[in-house]
Amino acid sequence: MKLIKNLLKKIRAKLYHNSDNNIYYGEFIGSVNFWRLVKWNFLYFEKILFSIKNRQIKLINYFINKFKIKKIKNTFIKEKLQFLNNNGFIVLENYFDENIIEKIIKDNETIIANLKSQKRNENSYHRFRGVPLTDNLIKIWLDENIIDIMENYLNTKLYSRMYPAINYTHCAYERTSKEIHTKKIKEQVASYWHVDYTNTISVTVFLSDVDKSKTRMQVVPKSHFNLNSFFKISDEAIEESKKSVVDCVGKKGSVLIHCGNIIHKFKGVSNSDRLQLTSVFSSGTNLALNVNHISSCLSKNFDIDSLDTRKRNLIKGIFPISIRQGYEMQNEKIFPTSYKGL
Numbered sequence: 100m101k102l103i104k105n106l107l108k109k110i111r112a113k114l115y116h117n118s119d120n121n122i123y124y125g126e127f128i129g130s131v132n133f134w135r136l137v138k139w140n141f142l143y144f145e146k147i148l149f150s151i152k153n154r155q156i157k158l159i160n161y162f163i164n165k166f167k168i169k170k171i172k173n174t175f176i177k178e179k180l181q182f183l184n185n186n187g188f189i190v191l192e193n194y195f196d197e198n199i200i201e202k203i204i205k206d207n208e209t210i211i212a213n214l215k216s217q218k219r220n221e222n223s224y225h226r227f228r229g230v231p232l233t234d235n236l237i238k239i240w241l242d243e244n245i246i247d248i249m250e251n252y253l254n255t256k257l258y259s260r261m262y263p264a265i266n267y268t269h270c271a272y273e274r275t276s277k278e279i280h281t282k283k284i285k286e287q288v289a290s291y292w293h294v295d296y297t298n299t300i301s302v303t304v305f306l307s308d309v310d311k312s313k314t315r316m317q318v319v320p321k322s323h324f325n326l327n328s329f330f331k332i333s334d335e336a337i338e339e340s341k342k343s344v345v346d347c348v349g350k351k352g353s354v355l356i357h358c359g360n361i362i363h364k365f366k367g368v369s370n371s372d373r374l375q376l377t378s379v380f381s382s383g384t385n386l387a388l389n390v391n392h393i394s395s396c397l398s399k400n401f402d403i404d405s406l407d408t409r410k411r412n413l414i415k416g417i418f419p420i421s422i423r424q425g426y427e428m429q430n431e432k433i434f435p436t437s438y439k440g441l
């Protein structure tokens with residue numbers, strides 16, 4: 100069975116891409132070309148089925164959201180949601196006050212110092228998952244406006260997929276996809292065009308100022324409408340498409356929200372690093388439940404059940420709620436106990 104599966108895997112990979120050229124080579128066989136994406140989605144139909152099941156065909160949601168936006172009264176949410184719906188990303192410039200950002204940095208100075216001490220003379224990515232929860236961190240991680248924007252955008256109930264994380268990225272070399280391919284470089288940072296999960300949405304809070312002269316994220320606006328493949332995309336494919344590329348920049352406290360299906364990459368600038376607080380939300384799949392991260396998040400004795408109902412429900416996939424009859428195992432999977440009696 101495994102042999103047949105592997106054979107089928109190879110056959111469809113060959114049917115999708117047979118010989119390398121200047122645009123499609125090595126691992127960089129993802130595309131923005133309409134007909135190539137049609138071919139990919141025909142061969143790798145599971146992704147479309149997954150997107151349909153999660154109601155995450157972005158073009159359909161675009162029209163649903165467009166109608167919904169008209170009814171939103173809060174002008175801030177209305178405006179930002181409209182931009183996100185049209186482009187697949189948005190930067191909320193100077194959204195959080197610098198004082199609260201400084202407090203977060205101070206509260207986590209040991210974690211940050213430790214991440215920075217790991218930097219090597221290479222492009223490296225250092226992440227601390229499960230930042231200890233405090234009232235200030237909750238204000239940033241589960242901000243009401245940001246949650247509203249994302250929930251409206253995904254057009255489904257929103258769940259936190261990951262524990263809040265602090266990321267420190269060090270860039271030693273600026274790299275092109277051709278260079279990564281020819282020199283067989285295993286990059287730790289995603290310095291190549293790619294998409295994340297279709298049904299996720301990511302929030303990045305800048306803990307350091309980011310401008311065009313520094314290491315930053317770049318996106319291809321409106322590429323979230325594509326039924327994108329999971330392959331990496333070469334710089335040449337983006338250049339050939341003549342699609343515009345936008346730098347996601349802003350001062351400390353600015354917030355970048357990006358749809359998982361938008362084409363994006365880490366744009367490194369030599370000897371320029373970045374520090375961010377990141378979190379990811381989803382329509383309820385890919386929840387990265389992890390007991391070590393729970394323990395880390397609660398290490399400052401934060402009372403998770405003191406959160407209001409909306410916030411508590413939002414994170415229940417990664418901080419399961421205690422239930423009266425507890426859980427039961429069914430085929431190695433955990434479910435709430437079905438028999439409610441004694």
Ligand SMILES: [Fe+2]
Binds near residue numbers: 289293294363
């Ligand atoms: Fe990514």
